[in-house]
Amino acid sequence: MEKKMISLTIDGVHVEVPEGTTILEAARKAHVHIPTLCFLKDVNEIGACRICVVDAGARALQAACVLEVAPGMVVRTNTPEVREARKTIIELILSNHDKKCLSCVRSQNCELQKISLDLGIENGDEFAGTMRIYSVDDLSVSLVRDNNKCINCRRCVATCNKNQGVGVIGAVNRGFNTSIESAWDQSLAQTACIGCGQCIVNCPVGALYEKDELQDVWTMIDDPDLHVVVQPAPSVRAALGECFGLPMGTNVTGKMVAAMRRLGFDKIFDTDFAADLTIMEEATELLDRIQSRGTLPMITSCSPGWVRFCETYYQDFIPNLSSCKSPHQMLGAITKSYYAEKASIPAEKIRVVSVMPCTAKKLETRSPGMDSTGYPDVDAVITTRELGKMIKSSGIDFVNLPDEEFDPILGLSTGAGTIFGATGGVMEAALRTAYETVLNKELEKLDFHVVRGIQGIKEATIALGDVELNVAVVNGTANAAKLLDAIRKGEKTYHFIEIMACPGGCVNGGGQPIVSAQDRLNLDPRIERAKALYKADDEMIYRKSHENPMIKKLYDEYLEKPNSHRAHHLLHRHYVKRPKYQNQN
Amino acid sequence: MATKDQEKYLELEKIIEEHKGLPGALMPAMQKTQELFGCVPLKAQQMLADGLNATLSEVYGIATFYSQFNLEPKGEYVISVCLGTACYVKGAQDILDRICEEIETMPGKTSADGRFTVEATRCIGACGLAPVMTINEEVHGRIMPDDVPSILAKYKK
Incomplete structure (x- = not known):
């Protein structure tokens, strides 16, 4: 049914919007910008911070983010009263904020800083008084929480609860003493946090950020005895440009490689190559599980946030997890074995740095078994944002760099590896290979549109000859919980499920450049960045993992065949049950 | 012989069972817990969270928001x-x-x-x-x- 249209005026401009629209959204039609802080579309719409107040003709000012339009409403957003109220609100927030913008990771990309500048706040000390001083929680290997910058907007809390179904942070205490904490004032490291970092990308300020590993990386690069290999995940190339002001969805693969070379890395390999390798292993594992009546559904294991979620909250599904390591771990293991042999470099002299759209990868790489060669598969994991910082601090003119190519021999990839970064991408890549492996004939239409897109749960039935494959694709661990609950109840049965912890998949991972809540109303990073990957896939020479010539060579020369003994040793892993609460008393 | 503490936790299990599936069950269950223990201890909060489909953060948030809940037993x-x-x-x-x-x-x-x-x-x-x-x-x-x-x-x- 068509929604009823409501007409109203905002700052004298007549607009017509569907019933149920908020003043905040309606104002955009009138080209009026209303500032927001606690507002996060569909996730945190609680009207708490009050910075979006407008005069809608009522006795008091009202919050535009939660106030719905009404017929004939006259809204004014630029009265002296509104301006004064907004300034007071910002001054009050700043009165308990550390204001150390100079050294803040979010400087120039901070929603509070932007509003303060826009409103002409001077020193932010109009209500100077008692400040709460918090110790910074930096015990987690993925993320850091600094409550001295927190504005209690609760966007992280809503994200952790609603999108991720984890809920390890919440509002604690009352009034001026309110703060966002884990229960019993524990460090995040002591909770069942999955490390996904969605709280970071949804924080309006610098209260949440990744655990920085840049100093470790610089030390490796600066050591002449070490051979330092870097590998970027598929999604990094679809978002890194945003750190340098390029439009969302710009594919910067060539510039990224050029920048990495200038940073001093000895070899630039591609996690996309390892994504192809993952597909070879995972598709084989799937077909084997189907043929040998093994545990089904098989669930992908590329997303360490999801793996941690499974190990903690859905332990009965651990046998369903694919035993494949995630692509960057595979590449690390192959670099320190096959590549080390080929290049005659002792493995102990090699360091592998992964650039990931992800903060949970920092957790993953420290998990047991991630050292199949006797050395850590991966020595440091940095996020897309950290790579951006490295490039900036090195004075590299990123935007004007020429396009350069990945290094042989582990830099060649296919379109199938590239789309790993988007929700549905791993499924699609696996289907391309499974289809041709099972039927031994060429797949005519490579695009499986049914598994693309940002819906939380997608389902499809794919015919592989006389086998009907029931598949599901899930993004956001709260959606994973829904699907797994349905499977537990016997309402659903599948053969193969792809689960990515972050909404939209890795393109919108917790390590990606941060897009403000307001900018997200214009452009959805989940869609725009995925477009860049699907476009790249479309333009690739090879679009199926098993056609990657370097993958064929790797199996011929070294691994023999997928799921071989050596492949198992290097490329597969085990899982552990993790307690939900650490301190049972 | 169960210790006094064990008895209380058995009692708490009953409280949780009685409140399962009821709308807004958490607060009344927490009040009963407070009466039972004289506070809402960590282990009880974990049991309440797991039993009543809440997170520990939620339970702890409520326990620290309202002054009628204590985290530790009160003195004599x-x-x-x-x-x-x-x-x-x-x-x-x-x-x-x-x-x-x-x-x-x-x-x-x-x-x-x-x-x-x-x-x-x-x-x-x-x-x-x-x-x-x-x-x-x-x-x-x-x-x-x-x-x-x-x-x-x-x-x-």
Whole structure:
């Protein structure tokens, strides 16, 4: 049914919007910008911070983010009263904020800083008084929480609860003493946090950020005895440009490689190559599980946030997890074995740095078994944002760099590896290979549109000859919980499920450049960045993992065949049950 | 023989069972827990969260928001020092500080021997006695910091 249209005026401009629209959204039609802080579309719409107040003709000012339009409403957003109220609100927030913008990771990309500048706040000390001083929680290997910058907007809390179904942070205490904490004032490291970092990308300020590993990386690069290999995940190339002001969805693969070379890395390999390798292993594992009546559904294991979620909250599904390591771990293991042999470099002299759209990868790489060669598969994991910082601090003119190519021999990839970064991408890549492996004939239409897109749960039935494959694709661990609950109840049965912890998949991972809540109303990073990957896939020479010539060579020369003994040793892993609460008393 | 503590946790399991599936079950279940233990301890919060489909953060948030919930059991004697306006201007903060010093604890906390819990309260309506405090049901008015040791001594026996 068509929604009823409501007409109203905002700052004298007549607009017509569907019933149920908020003043905040309606104002955009009138080209009026209303500032927001606690507002996060569909996730945190609680009207708490009050910075979006407008005069809608009522006795008091009202919050535009939660106030719905009404017929004939006259809204004014630029009265002296509104301006004064907004300034007071910002001054009050700043009165308990550390204001150390100079050294803040979010400087120039901070929603509070932007509003303060826009409103002409001077020193932010109009209500100077008692400040709460918090110790910074930096015990987690993925993320850091600094409550001295927190504005209690609760966007992280809503994200952790609603999108991720984890809920390890919440509002604690009352009034001026309110703060966002884990229960019993524990460090995040002591909770069942999955490390996904969605709280970071949804924080309006610098209260949440990744655990920085840049100093470790610089030390490796600066050591002449070490051979330092870097590998970027598929999604990094679809978002890194945003750190340098390029439009969302710009594919910067060539510039990224050029920048990495200038940073001093000895070899630039591609996690996309390892994504192809993952597909070879995972598709084989799937077909084997189907043929040998093994545990089904098989669930992908590329997303360490999801793996941690499974190990903690859905332990009965651990046998369903694919035993494949995630692509960057595979590449690390192959670099320190096959590549080390080929290049005659002792493995102990090699360091592998992964650039990931992800903060949970920092957790993953420290998990047991991630050292199949006797050395850590991966020595440091940095996020897309950290790579951006490295490039900036090195004075590299990123935007004007020429396009350069990945290094042989582990830099060649296919379109199938590239789309790993988007929700549905791993499924699609696996289907391309499974289809041709099972039927031994060429797949005519490579695009499986049914598994693309940002819906939380997608389902499809794919015919592989006389086998009907029931598949599901899930993004956001709260959606994973829904699907797994349905499977537990016997309402659903599948053969193969792809689960990515972050909404939209890795393109919108917790390590990606941060897009403000307001900018997200214009452009959805989940869609725009995925477009860049699907476009790249479309333009690739090879679009199926098993056609990657370097993958064929790797199996011929070294691994023999997928799921071989050596492949198992290097490329597969085990899982552990993790307690939900650490301190049972 | 189950210990007293084990019995309480068995009782808590019953409370959780009774509240399962009911709308808004968490708060009443927490109140029952508070009555049972004299506080809502960590393990009880974990059981409440798991049993009533909430997160531990949610339970802890509620427990720290409302003053009728405690995280630790209260002491044998609850000392409430009024910090209402009248008492405050008459030096109630000094009284509170002195008490904390004497029994080596902090406002909102319980002394190591479990005897005293110290709380700062809002106006108790006895401004004529300012500065005033209550120890359980007994009222002590117009006190000076130096009166604190002798008052506390009465309860130490």
